[in-house]
Amino acid sequence: MSESLTAKQVAEHNTVDNGLYIIIDGSVYGLSSFMDEHPGGAKILKRVGGKDASKQFWKYHNENVLKKYAPKLKVGTLKEEAKL
Template sequence: MAKSVDANELKQHKSDESAWVVVDGKVYDVTDFLDDHPGGKKILLKNCGKDASEAFWTYHSEKILEKVAKDMEIGEFKDSAKL
């Protein structure tokens, strides 16, 4: 069963030590990817701790979710309200 993450928990994960991001209702732990992100760690951290779907889709395709992010998926975002 997938982990269910709420807004309060998500907001606690926006640093070098623990970086989580939501894309289309799924939560990804990108902590170990920060230094490898082609766009740089700074832009990734800017979008952590919140729903980054709009920013993600501006620069990425479905292929990225399938190939790179799939292994980083840790659960589902349970709050329906936008962060």
């Protein structure tokens, strides 16, 4: 399942109950099923839920982590919105 989501749609998925989503470099990932697996714990993921977490992600991870988990967790891409 890969869909195009707006930033507003991603922001609505800011809790585990809503299907916790984050954005990393324009891709959207669903983390609800990953909460217990995350080595840093669920708390840090909940803090960035519904937001662009690119800066935080790259601070602690390398591209191999993304390559490993992207196929399982990616739900779509961020849709570019028109700027007025």
